[in-house]
Amino acid sequence: MTAPGTPEAPSLRQAAERVLLGNWTGHSTVPSHSLYPHQWSWDSAFIAIGLRHLSPRRAQVELESLFGSQWPDGRIPHISFSPAVARDAYFPGPDFWQAKTHGSVETSGIVQPPVHALAVWLTHQADARESARRGFLARCYPKLVAWHRYLRTCRDLGGRGLVAIVHPWESGMDNSPAWDDALARITPAPLDSFTRRDTDHASTDDRPTDLDYGRYVQLAATYRDHGYDDARTPFGFALEDPCFNALLIASEHALAAIAQALGLDPDRHLVAAEQLTSALATLFTEGLFHARDLRLPPPQAGEVAATSAGLVPAGSVAGLVPLLVPGLLQAGELLETAAGPRFRLGGVRMVPSYDLTGPAFEAGRYWRGPSWFNTAWLIHRGLREHGRTAEADALRNDLLALAAGTDFAEYVDPYTGEPRGARTFSWTAALALDLLS
Numbered sequence: 001m002t003a004p005g006t007p008e009a010p011s012l013r014q015a016a017e018r019v020l021l022g023n024w025t026g027h028s029t030v031p032s033h034s035l036y037p038h039q040w041s042w043d044s045a046f047i048a049i050g051l052r053h054l055s056p057r058r059a060q061v062e063l064e065s066l067f068g069s070q071w072p073d074g075r076i077p078h079i080s081f082s083p084a085v086a087r088d089a090y091f092p093g094p095d096f097w098q099a100k101t102h103g104s105v106e107t108s109g110i111v112q113p114p115v116h117a118l119a120v121w122l123t124h125q126a127d128a129r130e131s132a133r134r135g136f137l138a139r140c141y142p143k144l145v146a147w148h149r150y151l152r153t154c155r156d157l158g159g160r161g162l163v164a165i166v167h168p169w170e171s172g173m174d175n176s177p178a179w180d181d182a183l184a185r186i187t188p189a190p191l192d193s194f195t196r197r198d199t200d201h202a203s204t205d206d207r208p209t210d211l212d213y214g215r216y217v218q219l220a221a222t223y224r225d226h227g228y229d230d231a232r233t234p235f236g237f238a239l240e241d242p243c244f245n246a247l248l249i250a251s252e253h254a255l256a257a258i259a260q261a262l263g264l265d266p267d268r269h270l271v272a273a274e275q276l277t278s279a280l281a282t283l284f285t286e287g288l289f290h291a292r293d294l295r296l297p298p299p300q301a302g303e304v305a306a307t308s309a310g311l312v313p314a315g316s317v318a319g320l321v322p323l324l325v326p327g328l329l330q331a332g333e334l335l336e337t338a339a340g341p342r343f344r345l346g347g348v349r350m351v352p353s354y355d356l357t358g359p360a361f362e363a364g365r366y367w368r369g370p371s372w373f374n375t376a377w378l379i380h381r382g383l384r385e386h387g388r389t390a391e392a393d394a395l396r397n398d399l400l401a402l403a404a405g406t407d408f409a410e411y412v413d414p415y416t417g418e419p420r421g422a423r424t425f426s427w428t429a430a431l432a433l434d435l436l437s
């Protein structure tokens with residue numbers, strides 16, 4: 001169902017700008033002052049993509065302040081902690097992660113999907129002359145190269161040329177049903193060994209369960225206790241996620257454009273994009289990309305194809321995100337799946353985070369069904385990439401109507417559009433602003 005009309009653009013634009021101004025902290029933007037009071041990695045990339053329309057300069061500062069937390073090994077941590085916020089305002093906070101960049105910025109030790117090169121390129125394009133004068137691309141390029149190198153070397157845990165995530169938080173889709181089987185093998189940390197802070201601000205029904213949190217804590221503590229060393233850590237959880245890898249491909253294409261703008265040879269990035277794209281094809285089965293579980297016990301005789309290839313049967317929106325890969329061979333089949341009963345693109349309020357027909361579907365619980373604005377924006381971009389203008393326009397209108405009608409909710413019920421999680425959520429405002437511009 002397409003929303004009956006696009007909300008009046010000028011007032012929605014102003015409302016989105018107000019959210020971004022309100023969540024700005026002086027050098028970066030918090031996703032939400034209450035629920036997420038620090039700087040998050042992929043949030044900042046999405047935020048910059050919207051912020052560039054309000055202030056290209058501020059969008060550059062947003063990204064460069066995130067890159068200020070980059071580790072010597074090239075990783076961009078998923079959280080950069082603000083010293084101005086109480087140490088226990090968010091769990092797990094800096095005292096849990098015990099990680100510092102260059103001895104000053106406190107960070108987490110895991111990563112999030114690599115949208116950054118794409119964000120840098122789009123931010124540059126918002127005001128290319130001024131960006132060039134400020135040397136924005138020249139400063140960002142080596143950092144992005146180091147970031148991608150980290151992912152493609154230290155995180156190629158399966159040896160197939162794909163990046164593996166080692167924690168559900170690294171996917172950005174924390175409690176997706178795609179992680180359920182892999183997580184079930186992890187012994188959770190005792191519930192009395194930590195105190196959640198998220199449920200102080202959001203309904204427990206909309207958030208991951210305590211059991212999920214026990215496992216998240218256990219996995220993060222193991223990595224921390226091995227010095228965040230990818231060669232030494234005995235990862236109990238390691239999966240090749242299609243969303244994460246598709247975003248890396250899109251970002252390699254962006255890096256090629258950045259290299260070209262800097263007068264450098266773009267070829268190495270185009271080759272990387274090509275290699276990743278053919279490796280990504282190994283995650284495609286039955287009309288959708290699926291995560292590969294690298295810790296799956298060897299298959300038993302007679303198991304279904306998806307399982308025997310190590311692919312997780314659960315279908316999530318992560319499997320649709322590869323649509324934004326230029327020239328994707330599987331685009332036609334993927335578009336059919338998107339429009340079919342499992343995701344009902346154009347038939348529900350906005351594309352859901354998990355298969356509507358799947359056994360684990362929950363309309364209100366975080367990444368187990370609700371519709372999210374960042375994934376809708378990515379799929380919108382994919383639809384445009386593959387010339388599906390009518391569907392792209394409809395999704396754009398749905399996104400704008402929902403952002404306007406929910407005070408920029410973090411996520412919504414895919415059937416009713418009812419808002420869930422935080423309100424005045426930054427990437428919702430930023431991506432609405434982008435689609436209005």
Ligand code: 2M8
Nearest residue numbers: 031036040042043169172173174198
């Ligand atoms: C959510 O994840 C954090 C942990 O990183 C949390 O639940 O506390 C996810 O939705 C993630 O994608 C997002 O980046 C983060 C901040 O908005 O919140």
